[in-house]
Amino acid sequence: MLAEGEGHKGIAMTALSWLSTRQTERIGAVGTELSAKITIHDVARESGVSIKTVSRVLNREPNVKADTRDRVQAAVAALNYRPNISARSLAGAKAYLIGVFFDNPSPGYVTDVQLGAISRCRQEGYHLIVEPIDSTSDVEDQVAPMLATLRMDGVILTPPLSDHPVVLDALEREGVAYVRIAPGDDVERAPWVSMDDREAAYEMTNHLIGLGHRDIGFIIGHPDHGASARRHQGFVDAMRDADLPVRQDRVEQGWFSFRSGFEAAERLLGGADRPTAIFASNDDMALGVMAVANRMRLDVPAQLSIAGFDDTPGARITWPQLTTVRQPIAAMAAAAADMLMSGVQHEEGDPPPSRLLDFELVVRESTGKAPG
Amino acid sequence: MLAEGEGHKGIAMTALSWLSTRQTERIGAVGTELSAKITIHDVARESGVSIKTVSRVLNREPNVKADTRDRVQAAVAALNYRPNISARSLAGAKAYLIGVFFDNPSPGYVTDVQLGAISRCRQEGYHLIVEPIDSTSDVEDQVAPMLATLRMDGVILTPPLSDHPVVLDALEREGVAYVRIAPGDDVERAPWVSMDDREAAYEMTNHLIGLGHRDIGFIIGHPDHGASARRHQGFVDAMRDADLPVRQDRVEQGWFSFRSGFEAAERLLGGADRPTAIFASNDDMALGVMAVANRMRLDVPAQLSIAGFDDTPGARITWPQLTTVRQPIAAMAAAAADMLMSGVQHEEGDPPPSRLLDFELVVRESTGKAPG
DNA sequence: ATGAAAGCGCTAACAC
DNA sequence: GTGTTAGCGCTTTCAT
Numbered sequence: 001m002l003a004e005g006e007g008h009k010g011i012a013m014t015a016l017s018w019l020s021t022r023q024t025e026r027i028g029a030v031g032t033e034l035s036a037k038i039t040i041h042d043v044a045r046e047s048g049v050s051i052k053t054v055s056r057v058l059n060r061e062p063n064v065k066a067d068t069r070d071r072v073q074a075a076v077a078a079l080n081y082r083p084n085i086s087a088r089s090l091a092g093a094k095a096y097l098i099g100v101f102f103d104n105p106s107p108g109y110v111t112d113v114q115l116g117a118i119s120r121c122r123q124e125g126y127h128l129i130v131e132p133i134d135s136t137s138d139v140e141d142q143v144a145p146m147l148a149t150l151r152m153d154g155v156i157l158t159p160p161l162s163d164h165p166v167v168l169d170a171l172e173r174e175g176v177a178y179v180r181i182a183p184g185d186d187v188e189r190a191p192w193v194s195m196d197d198r199e200a201a202y203e204m205t206n207h208l209i210g211l212g213h214r215d216i217g218f219i220i221g222h223p224d225h226g227a228s229a230r231r232h233q234g235f236v237d238a239m240r241d242a243d244l245p246v247r248q249d250r251v252e253q254g255w256f257s258f259r260s261g262f263e264a265a266e267r268l269l270g271g272a273d274r275p276t277a278i279f280a281s282n283d284d285m286a287l288g289v290m291a292v293a294n295r296m297r298l299d300v301p302a303q304l305s306i307a308g309f310d311d312t313p314g315a316r317i318t319w320p321q322l323t324t325v326r327q328p329i330a331a332m333a334a335a336a337a338d339m340l341m342s343g344v345q346h347e348e349g350d351p352p353p354s355r356l357l358d359f360e361l362v363v364r365e366s367t368g369k370a371p372g
Numbered sequence: 373m374l375a376e377g378e379g380h381k382g383i384a385m386t387a388l389s390w391l392s393t394r395q396t397e398r399i400g401a402v403g404t405e406l407s408a409k410i411t412i413h414d415v416a417r418e419s420g421v422s423i424k425t426v427s428r429v430l431n432r433e434p435n436v437k438a439d440t441r442d443r444v445q446a447a448v449a450a451l452n453y454r455p456n457i458s459a460r461s462l463a464g465a466k467a468y469l470i471g472v473f474f475d476n477p478s479p480g481y482v483t484d485v486q487l488g489a490i491s492r493c494r495q496e497g498y499h500l501i502v503e504p505i506d507s508t509s510d511v512e513d514q515v516a517p518m519l520a521t522l523r524m525d526g527v528i529l530t531p532p533l534s535d536h537p538v539v540l541d542a543l544e545r546e547g548v549a550y551v552r553i554a555p556g557d558d559v560e561r562a563p564w565v566s567m568d569d570r571e572a573a574y575e576m577t578n579h580l581i582g583l584g585h586r587d588i589g590f591i592i593g594h595p596d597h598g599a600s601a602r603r604h605q606g607f608v609d610a611m612r613d614a615d616l617p618v619r620q621d622r623v624e625q626g627w628f629s630f631r632s633g634f635e636a637a638e639r640l641l642g643g644a645d646r647p648t649a650i651f652a653s654n655d656d657m658a659l660g661v662m663a664v665a666n667r668m669r670l671d672v673p674a675q676l677s678i679a680g681f682d683d684t685p686g687a688r689i690t691w692p693q694l695t696t697v698r699q700p701i702a703a704m705a706a707a708a709a710d711m712l713m714s715g716v717q718h719e720e721g722d723p724p725p726s727r728l729l730d731f732e733l734v735v736r737e738s739t740g741k742a743p744g
Numbered sequence: 745a746t747g748a749a750a751g752c753g754c755t756a757a758c759a760c
Numbered sequence: 761g762t763g764t765t766a767g768c769g770c771t772t773t774c775a776t
Contacts, residue, residue, distance in 0.1 A: 037520075039753055050763045055755060063761050082520035086462040087753035090768045094755095095458065096521075107479035107685060118504055122514075127522060130502050132490055142494075148409075148454035149468075150499060258689045284689070291691035294666065313479060317630045317656070317686060319663035411769055422747045427771065435745055459769035462752050748775075759764070 038079050047075035058083060085127075089151070098340055099129045099155035099176075100333075101143075101167065106256075106284060108312040109329060113158055113181070116330030120337040126153070139166045147174040154178060154340030156333060160224040162192070177345055179336040184226025191344055191353045193332045197227045200325045200359045201234025204279060204307050207323070207361060209242050212370035213277040213305060215250070217268040219289070221281035222256040231281045231309060250275055254285045261288025269296060269304075276370045277305035283312045283324055290318055290366070301368030311362050320365030328357045410451050419447035430455060457499075461523070470712055471501045471527035471548075472705075473515075473539065478628075478656060480684040481701060485530055485553070488702030492709040498525070511538045519546040526550060526712030528705060532596040534564070549717055551708040556598025563716055563725045565704045569599045572697045572731045573606025576651060576679050579695075579733060581614050584742035585649040585677060587622070589640040591661070593653035594628040603653045603681060622647055626657045633660025641668060641676075648742045649677035655684045655696055662690055662738070673740030683734055692737030700729045 040058075044051045049068060056064050057072040064072075075081070089095040098121055102110050118128055129152060133142055147155075147170060154177040161167050162180035168190065171178045180192040208216055218235045221228030232251075239246045252264035261280050265288055268278060280286035286308030290300065298304045300320055308315055308324040315322040335355045346352040412430075416423040421440060428436050429444040436444075447453070461467040470493055474482050490500055501524060505514055519527075519542060526549040533539050534552035540562065543550045552564040580588055590607045593600030604623075611618045624636035633652050637660055640650060652658035658680030662672065670676045672692055680687055680696040687694035707727045718724040 037753095041753085051754080052756090052763060053761085056762085059755085065761065068761080080520075082517050084462070084523065084753055085521045086458045086467065086523070087768090088755075090456070090458040090462050090770085091753075091755040092768085107483040110483050111479040114502055115504055118502075125521070127501050127503070127518070130486055130490075130500050132487055145454050146499070148452075149457045149497070151456065151458070258685075287689050291689075294691045313630075314686060314689060317659050317663075318690070319666045409769095413769085423770080424747055424772090425745085428746085431771085437745065440745080456769055459752090460771075462754085463769075463771040464752085465771085746776080748773105750771105750773080752769105752771085755766105755768085757764100757766085760762080 037084075038081050040081075040083065042079055043072065043075045043081050046079060047071045095151050095153050096126050097129050097150060097152040098126050098337055099131055099146075099150070099152045100158070101131050101133050101155055101161050102158045103133045103135050103161050103164075106282075106310075106312055106314075108314065109158070109310070112329035113156065113333040116333030117156055117337040119330070120334045120341070124341050126337070126341060133161060133164075133167070135160070135164070139164065140170060143167055143170045144174065147171065147176050152176060153343075156336045156340070157181060157183075159183070159227065160222070163224070163226055177340055177343070179339050179344070181332050181336060182225070182227050184229070187354070188351065191339055191346055193335045193339070193355045193357065195327055195332065195357050195359045197230035198234040198237070200327075200361070201231040201279075201281075201309070202238045203234075203361055204309070204323075204325055205235045205238035206242070207363065208277045208279060208305060208307060208367065209238065209244065211277075211305065211367060213275075214244055214370070215247075215275045215277075216244075217250045217252070217275040217278040219252050219254040219261060219264045219268075219278065219280040219285050221254060221285075223253075225256065228256075228281055235279060254281065256282050256284060258284045258288045258291075261285025262291055263288070265289040265292035269293070269298070274304075276303075277307070277367070279307045281309055283308035283310045283315045283322060286322055286324070286366075287314055287318060290322070300366055303371055305367040305370070307367055315362075315364070318366075323364045323367040324362050326360040326362050328359065331357050409456075410453050412453075412455065414451055415444065415447045415453050418451060419443045467523050467525050468498050469501050469522060469524040470498050470709055471503055471522070471524045472530070473503050473505050473527060473533050474530045475505045475507050475533050475536075478654075478682075478684055480686065481530070481682070484701035485528070485705040488705030489528055489709040491702070492706045492713070496713050498709070498713060505533060505536075505539070507532070507536070511536065512542060515539055515542045516546065519543065519548050524548060525715075528708045528712070529553060529555075531555070531598065532594070535596070535598055549712055549715070551711050551716070553704050553708060554597070554599050556601070559726070560723065563711055563718055565707045565711070565727045565729065567699055567704065567729050567731045569602035570606040570609070572699075572733070573603040573651075573653075573681070574610045575606075575733055576681070576695075576697055577607045577610035578614070579735065580649045580651060580677060580679060580739065581610065581616065583649075583677065583739060585647075586616055586742070587619075587647045587649075588616075589622045589624070589647040589650040591624050591626040591633060591636045591640075591650065591652040591657050593626060593657075595625075597628065600628075600653060607651060626653065628654050628656060630656045630660045630663075633657025634663055635660070637661040637664035641665070641670070646676075648675075649679070649739070651679045653681055655680035655682045655687045655694060658694055658696070658738075659686055659690060662694070672738055675743055677739040677742070679739055687734075687736070690738075695736045695739040696734050698732040698734050700731065703729050 040051045040054050043054045057069050085096050157180045159182050162183040182194045183192045220232050254260040254264050278289050289306050293300050293304050308322045311324045311326040315324045344353050412423045412426050415426045429441050457468050529552045531554050534555040554566045555564045592604050626632040626636050650661050661678050665672050665676050680694045683696045683698040687696045716725050
């Protein structure tokens with residue numbers, strides 16, 4: 001309310017007084033800067049032990065008398081001491097930093113991953129470094145220097161980075177552990193966390209078939225995402241198992257974007273002969289289908305059933321709300337963080353550590369009985 | 373494709389072989405681990421100068437002969453040297469870490485902020501620590517320890533954290549610089565970056581009035597966000613300036629969520645007497661209005677014009693696409709990062725450094741001439 | 745314009 | 761069980 005009242009209206013402006021933090025600290029008279037940062041030595045003195053013992057308590061190492069531990073912990077609390085993360089990582093093996101790399105997937109996906117990862121990291125004292133990677137410019141230049149400077153304990157890779165050879169190579173060359181979320185078919189290369197995309201797509205297709213649909217359109221996801229092929233396979237398998245034909249003119253290639261879903265739907269629904277249901281490989285594309293249906297004044301789901309995949313926030317942001325597959329994004333990220341913090345590494349020859357998490361079919365209003 | 377083929381189908385599983393990174397390094401025989409991490413000493417030796425001179429070159433300090441600098445830079449390139457960030461921050465004043473705090477705003481907003489901040493940080497060698505803050509549990513416990521351990525160079529606060537007193541207090545107590553994005557009315561307290569929400573709402577309302585609308589509904593945003601009151605004010609001002617009445621039954625309180633917009637629209641459009649346009653304080657709520665209109669079979673924009681605010685990805689994910697205000701989210705975050713990296717601090721008594729960025733009206737298909 | 749030496753705050757190795 | 765001593769890889773004095 002005041003910003004405009006101050007007369008800034010419509011004019012970009014910059015204030016004048018800039019003073020570096022350092023200077024402020026040196027001047028020392030500003031504010032209530034009474035917090036001369038306390039170190040492990042202060043705690044040691046306060047509790048009458050050596051700094052090594054304090055370190056032991058901090059790191060939950062064995063061989064500390066309960067009594068001593070209590071005294072140290074009391075001192076930590078009294079002094080409100082927090083170990084300096086830079087000092088810890090410089091001296092020790094752990095950096096207490098987990099990286100999250102992403103390349104422009106949907107915003108909802110990204111934040112879900114961050115939320116899931118943080119939920120585990122926080123309690124262990126780890127923090128999250130996020131690094132958007134731009135696949136269209138030099139990936140090596142973005143990744144390699146960062147890995148060298150930060151020396152993170154591990155990195156969580158989201159699709160399509162989970163399968164990006166340059167990223168994986170750089171990680172391995174720098175010796176940084178990583179876990180891939182929903183990678184493609186190279187499951188032998190390194191640890192991963194995923195869900196059963198094929199099975200989920202299979203079940204969703206069966207849901208449609210169970211509603212009486214026999215002519216179902218399908219929109220494939222971005223070819224760089226490993227999940228795309230698996231979802232497509234699930235659709236095909238379900239159709240085959242139900243002895244339904246998979247017509248090639250009912251399958252369109254999309255790019256996981258709203259626009260690509262929109263355009264695919266225009267092709268699918270353009271003629272007089274059209275499918276009674278469309279299953280899009282993600283929600284964004286499903287919303288594109290929904291937009292086309294709206295524009296064509298098709299009643300969803302009476303005339304056309306629409307199903308998505310992911311259960312992003314957008315799935316509830318339409319009317320009717322989208323039937324979709326709930327992907328455990330946050331849980332996958334949390335599992336990945338767990339693996340990294342526990343120091344997972346896979347030995348050559350052995351299958352890499354991995355987790356396959358459960359999905360859930362979310363049936364809402366966009367799917368219904370086949371017409372006629 | 374392989375995940376299922378491997379027989380993991382539907383069963384959550386964890387692989388067996390776990391081996392810590394450390395151990396792998398000690399064993400040393402695994403992989404092509406030839407990168408014994410190179411330090412500033414290696415560069416010094418390679419270029420025949422002292423480590424201090426290398427440091428000078430790295431930090432672009434003056435008083436280095438061009439010739440010497442070139443030699444050092446050549447050595448850096450040859451050895452592919454990257455300074456260790458922990459060592460730098462332990463020894464020096466800078467941590468090369470900028471924090472981004474957020475509390476569950478829309479995912480699109482969060483990622484835009486991150487992208488904007490990174491765009492500036494990366495070229496200066498800074499990295500982003502993201503910390504989701506949960507306002508519903510103890511904020512002090514989440515913020516204070518983190519600030520003490522990480523000692524970031526600065527923190528970017530997004531709404532509603534921009535106005536959260538506990539967060540601001542903790543930041544100041546720990547002596548960590550911060551810049552608030554779109555804060556409320558306490559513009560005097562600390563540096564901020566914002567846009568002219570009032571003016572933007574004013575212009576959007578005028579756009580509607582210019583289309584012949586005289587009976588316009590308005591949905592207020594979340595009361596904890598400073599921008600909400602400013603947007604409301606812009607609407608009221610524009611109506612007043614056009615000598616149009618602001619009927620209290622045309623103004624609804626929302627919470628920036630799709631659902632709250634949906635419910636507000638149900639109230640606004642429920643009776644026979646309804647407005648010809650609805651201006652929602654953000655896109656999510658505008659999409660809620662759109663959903664109600666769709667459900668009521670109202671033609672948008674022929675029978676009802678709908679306007680949003682923010683220009684989130686969702687604005688293009690409907691049909692018709694949403695008329696909205698483009699908020700320079702990434703640019704605001706970039707500006708905030710700039711202020712932090714240049715070491716901005718404001719002196720008591722002076723107005724805090726601030727930036728007011730430009731917005732843009734984005735007229736799409738959801739607004740049109742008033743009926744009749 | 746350049747260098748030597750002294751830490752920053754921790755963990756690690758090895759005493760005791 | 762606990763303490764001592766070295767560093768980790770840099771930046772920062774302060775010489776020269």
